[in-house]
Amino acid sequence: MSFKITDKVTWVGKIDWELRSFHGEELSTNKGSSYNSYLVRDEKTVLIDTVWAPFAEEFVEKLKKEIDLNEIDYIIAQHAEVDHSGALPLLLKEIPGTPVYCTNNGKKILKGQFHEDWNFVEVKTGDTLNIGESTLTFVEARMLHWPDNMMTYMSGENILFSNDAFGQHYASEKMYNDLVDQCELYQEAMKYYANILTPFSQLVTNKIKEVLSFNLPLNMIATAHGIIWRDNPAQIVEKYLEWADAYQENQITIVYDTMWNGTRKMAEAIAEGIRLVDGEVVVKLYNASHTDKNDVITELFKSKAMLFGSPTVNKGIINATGGLLEMISGIGFKNKKGASFGSYGWSGESTAIIQKKLEGSKIEIVQDGIKELWNPDKEAIERCIQFGKSFAEKL
Numbered sequence: 001m002s003f004k005i006t007d008k009v010t011w012v013g014k015i016d017w018e019l020r021s022f023h024g025e026e027l028s029t030n031k032g033s034s035y036n037s038y039l040v041r042d043e044k045t046v047l048i049d050t051v052w053a054p055f056a057e058e059f060v061e062k063l064k065k066e067i068d069l070n071e072i073d074y075i076i077a078q079h080a081e082v083d084h085s086g087a088l089p090l091l092l093k094e095i096p097g098t099p100v101y102c103t104n105n106g107k108k109i110l111k112g113q114f115h116e117d118w119n120f121v122e123v124k125t126g127d128t129l130n131i132g133e134s135t136l137t138f139v140e141a142r143m144l145h146w147p148d149n150m151m152t153y154m155s156g157e158n159i160l161f162s163n164d165a166f167g168q169h170y171a172s173e174k175m176y177n178d179l180v181d182q183c184e185l186y187q188e189a190m191k192y193y194a195n196i197l198t199p200f201s202q203l204v205t206n207k208i209k210e211v212l213s214f215n216l217p218l219n220m221i222a223t224a225h226g227i228i229w230r231d232n233p234a235q236i237v238e239k240y241l242e243w244a245d246a247y248q249e250n251q252i253t254i255v256y257d258t259m260w261n262g263t264r265k266m267a268e269a270i271a272e273g274i275r276l277v278d279g280e281v282v283v284k285l286y287n288a289s290h291t292d293k294n295d296v297i298t299e300l301f302k303s304k305a306m307l308f309g310s311p312t313v314n315k316g317i318i319n320a321t322g323g324l325l326e327m328i329s330g331i332g333f334k335n336k337k338g339a340s341f342g343s344y345g346w347s348g349e350s351t352a353i354i355q356k357k358l359e360g361s362k363i364e365i366v367q368d369g370i371k372e373l374w375n376p377d378k379e380a381i382e383r384c385i386q387f388g389k390s391f392a393e394k395l
């Protein structure tokens with residue numbers, strides 16, 4: 001499948017309905033994804049990005065049905081990560097010598113990935129490429145989310161080819177934002193931001209302000225993953241500005257692991273205590289071992305506060321909770337509060353370990369953690385309820 005998004009621009013990418021994980025197993029992609037590649041035909045012909053390596057052959061064959069490959073004047077490699085550059089080796093075997101426009105870092109990474117000395121043309125912010133009626137203007141987007149990312153603005157059609165930014169891992173035959181389920185789209189766009197872009201939020205804000213200062217007319221944002229924003233494309237830009245600004249909703253998320261339900265009972269009692277103080281706040285509980293880790297990260301992204309719990313196991317904590325705490329450390333949430341809890345049998349280190357990890361991730365500790373021996377009895381449950389109440393009162 002390929003389709004025209006304007007008279008001059010044709011989508012020639014790949015919808016990957018099967019994809020369920022990305023970056024190895026780092027990111028779940030429960031709704032698949034797409035690798036969006038765009039063929040731009042003006043007086044010159046330009047290919048913007050390709051697809052992930054396993055689809056390289058299919059991509060090149062499809063492209064041949066769309067155009068004689070020798071008519072491609074320029075390739076723009078906006079990002080060297082292999083989900084977008086994966087078909088370059090095969091394509092450039094067919095049309096060797098075709099200029100590959102990329103950033104300086106893009107050239108380094110493409111060489112590092114493929115060890116080929118292609119005809120690279122390095123570009124930086126503000127550089128332009130005249131292709132006829134339209135001009136392409138390049139905008140570096142360093143660390144959004146790799147050092148090499150860039151975007152390309154096409155005048156006349158007024159399209160921002162944004163690469164990873166504003167994307168979603170969301171497979172759909174309906175490739176426009178106004179044609180898909182709005183709740184699914186919002187959820188996937190937020191999950192993408194929460195898990196991939198949160199660490200770079202200050203750069204997101206700066207880059208958006210920089211691009212907005214150009215005052216360019218914008219008809220579409222053509223991302224490299226998921227749907228194309230054509231109906232009020234500014235809406236996702238506004239959302240990014242909101243999400244990048246220490247985003248939070250009126251939500252508290254409780255994440256725990258449990259061996260024999262002791263820590264689960266504590267989690268539920270803490271939630272009860274919170275609700276007794278604040279009937280408005282949304283309280284959500286997740287067993288870390290049973291829940292998609294990236295969905296939990298998305299819920300934490302939405303939260304103003306988080307509680308983490310684990311029983312003590314071998315003087316430590318259970319691995320699923322430990323994994324999420326490690327993810328939080330890398331993501332670097334801003335302006336969030338937290339506390340720890342956990343059951344134990346003899347040594348009882350888990351609560352202190354979690355608290356230290358939260359502190360290390362710049363989560364403001366509201367109060368010292370609570371630990372309860374073995375299976376919490378009535379008094380222990382009451383202490384947990386009181387713990388939840390005081391936590392909510394101190395927020």
Ligand code: FEO
Pocket residue numbers: 079081083084145146164224225
């Ligand atoms: Fe979609 Fe950073 O690659």
